[in-house]
Amino acid sequence: MVDADPHLGTEASDSAVLEALFTQAPLGLFLLDEQLRVRRYNTSSRGLRGISAERVLGRTFGEVSSGLDTTELAVLARETLRTGQPVLWHTLKGTPATRPDEDLTVSVSMYQVDDAANGQPGVLLVVEDVTEREAARARLDLLYDTRRTVGTTLDATTTARELASALVPALADAVTVHILDAVLRGEPRRRGPVDAGQPLSRAAFLNGPGTHADERDTILETLPLATAFTRSLEDATPRLVTHLDAEGARSPELSEHAHALAPAGVHSLMAVPLVVPDAVLGVVTLYRSERSQPYTRQDLDLAVQVASRAALGIDHASSYARERNTATALQRHLLPSRTPELTTVETAHLHLPARAGGDWFDVIELSGARVGLVVGEVVGHGIEVAAMMGRLRTALRTLAELDLEPDELLTHLDEVAARLASENVDANGLGHDDDTPTGGRVATCAYAVYDPVKRRLTLASAGHPAPLIVSPAGEVTTVEADAGAALGTAHGTYETATYDLDDGAVLCMYTDGLLAGSDEAADMLRRVLVHQDRTLPETADAIADALTDEQAEDDAVLLLARAHGLADDQVAQWDLPSDPSVVATARSLAERQLAAWGLEDIAFETELIISELVTNAIRYGEGPVRLRLIRDRHLTCEVTDGASTSPHMRRAHDTDEGGRGLYLVMTMSHRWGTRRAARGKTVWAQQTLPARTDEGARSTQ
Known part of the structure; x- marks a missing residue:
């Protein structure tokens, strides 16, 4: 047997392969000369079917591929001609010449080729339609970004703005997010459909990437009847409007900002309800105006998945707001509604709830015209902390009625706090790694007794910030008292500090949330206290104006007491x-x-x-x-x-x-x-x- 010569028929084979590629392969193949004009192309490629050769041959690739910006591609092709280095998988986005209402994404690779016949180099372009693949990747990216960036806080408005930022420009040119006002307030959610007349808060509005219209956010409004938006709220079903008619009969004339979007070119929209099991929380509306492609059913499915993630975050935020409101109401109920009107001590107080913590104060009338002054803070936040605060306040008042000295009172209160914490651990089925679930630290407290006969203040502290004393002349002094152990160890020992007060001196007691560990805030507090010409309520208001922080994460309590000795x-x-x-x-x-x-x-x-x-x-x-x-x-x-x-x-x-x-x-x-x-x-x-x-x-x- 004689082996076949491997070189026989090579040219014929190569010619057959090239012929098959340029007539049957689904890829777009373009052979370009040095002027980047098309010398040969694949007639079976999807984008060129039905187009005559006269409209392709001799033209540049940019002229053939209308709908794609090929400026950068031409630069890369010349670089390939000069260096011989190929370009792999360069992505171009645009629209097909024959279907301008669709998206088109292509991957282009370029290779240098030599024409043996005339010795002129050329460039082979391999063009692959990756529209579906890129669209799938974009959908996965959007879902991933939504999971990563939406619902990062327990704040419904923040979640709504995160949702809008995730959707623009990935899926929409503009987005509005409406949330039921009752949901934002933390009220128990209502099962079933939402009536069209229910007030909604426009929690987010985004028109273009990074262009939040903050002045339009958080506006309370109601949506008109018989629209895609109200129907989505009523039946929890998303709505797709692919095309708005020329007269704008179906324009989103629902609110001030939507009315302004219609003449700006909005041509397609989606209304997607924010749904959790058995309840509708609001609706997110996606507008398309910059891109000519209308929304599709696939876009609607993607928007529903994104909205469901945001709805869970909003629901969690609403549940947190509901618990916070309950804890705040309980805390306010457990705090004194008013302080007693005394002649020996004039008081003013300030309570700034932030996260429904366990901060409290008290003014207790004692025997012998003496007055007990209390400020304390239970560690943590929530309903259980507010309840613990109420129990500790009641225990302290009971101990104060026994006329105990401040150090002795805190010793007994420390034992009470440890017992209450242990009971709380048992009730919740937790382990006993320590005496308490917080490692022995249940609360801090400062307790002072003013005797108007002796004009003397006696104070003890259980891990609490040191109070301040302001003389009638405005000199501010820090009470030098041993802080002692926080309440809850059952082993705390405390010492008393004694100060003789001039008539008109002011005692300032507070929780650490007022200053939030800031030296600047501490200096500001001292500067405000210097002005002794103010009444105590005026001083409390001035402190609130100077130190209130809307972003504060901790409650704050302030108690001011001006001493008046008996004649x-x-x-x-x-x-x-x-x-x-x-x-x-x-x-x-x-x-x-x-x-x-x-x-x-x-x-x-x-x-x-x-x-x-x-x-x-x-x-x-x-x-x-x-x-x-x-x-x-x-x-x-x-x-x-x-x-x-x-x-x-x-x-x-x-x-x-x-x-x-x-x-x-x-x-x-x-x-x-x-x-x-x-x-x-x-x-x-x-x-x-x-x-x-x-x-x-x-x-x-």
Whole structure:
């Protein structure tokens, strides 16, 4: 057997291959000469079928491929002729010459070829129609970008703007996003269709990439009846309008901005409802004006997928807003609606909710005309945090009613906070990696007591920002108190700081959300506090104007308290020997003092109270005995002795000769109680003053 010569028939084979390529291959093949004119081409390519050879041969590729911008392609072809380096898969976008209402994307590769017949080099262009492939890639890119960039925050308006940015220019020349106003406010979503008259907020409007019309955003409006938009809201079905008629009978005349788009060339649109299971949240409208191609059913399917992703983000944001509104309402309900009107302490407060946290304040009227001042913050945000705040505030008020010193009160409150946190862990089925779910840090708190008789402030802090004291002259001083451990460890120890306050001095207490850790904000707060010529409400307003941040992520509470000491003639005090005979003396001293104050109307009840308290102090306590009367908004009778045991009221039976004294004190008093000191105790009773008194009377002590 003789092997065939491999060189026989090579030219014939090459010619057959070329003939097959230029007559049957689906690719576009163009052989160009040095002037980039077409010398031969594939007559079977999709874009040139039915076009005569006279309209192709001898022309440049740019002339043949009308609808494509070939300027850059010509530069690349000349570079290939000069260097011989091929160009691979260069992409061109445009429209087919025979179908100007369609998109066309082609991939062009170029190779240098030599013509052996005349020795002239040329360029072979291989053109592939990749329109469908590129469209599929663009759809996948849009879906990927939507998943990555839409719904990044728990804010419905931000999500709407992210949606508009994702769609323009990828799928639309302009986009509007309408969201039901009730959804934006966080109200429970309504199942089923949406009536056409429901108010919607235009949460986003984008006309061209990066050209947000912010002045047109977040406008409340209603959409007219019997339009593609309202029908989409009513039946949760997307609408496609491929062509608007010349008269604009179906123009999107729904709102101010849409009316302006119609004469600007809008020729096709889609209305896609924002749908979650069983509910419609709004509608997104896509307009096409710059590109001549109308929307297709495939475009509508893509828009539905993008809108569904955005709808989930908006629904999550609405749920978050609903929870935040509930927590904020609970927080406001648990905070004092108003502070007591006192003569010894003038107060003003500021509450700036941002994320429904656990910030709180309180003003507590104590015995002896003293006042408790509280500012605290529970760690975290949400309904559970607001509930924890309410429980801690109630516990603190209960402890304050026992007249505990600030350091002792915070020690007990620390134990309460740890127990509440542990109960919360058990209720939610969480583990016990530590004493509390926050590693022992449940809350911070600062508690101060102002005594107007001594004009003295006593303060203790549990991990809370240091308060400020502003003198009547405007000098601002930071309270130097040991911060102590935050509440919740059950092992906290605290120390007190004591300051003597001039009449008119202001105590400024706040949570860290007011300053947000900013030195500039701290300086601004000091500059505002310097102006002591303002009233406290005016000062609070000035602080709000200077420090309020709309983007704040934490709540803030401010409590201002201006101290007013009691005058000397408002307090009467006597030291008495521990002898039963001084009971009559005590009554006589009190009678004269009440007469000087013009309080004869309550003298009988006061003398009975004093008799009982002094008798108990002499009989069951340790001498000496001190009697003090304080005339403020109430009349307070205080009897102090050296014993630490506290009296307690018991029920006296009919046959008992004693046991009714404290019952009489209770019935004749507005309030009564016992206040412990480092040594001894004070039993006090508070009476309501008569409606009319002699303000000009002077003490006779």
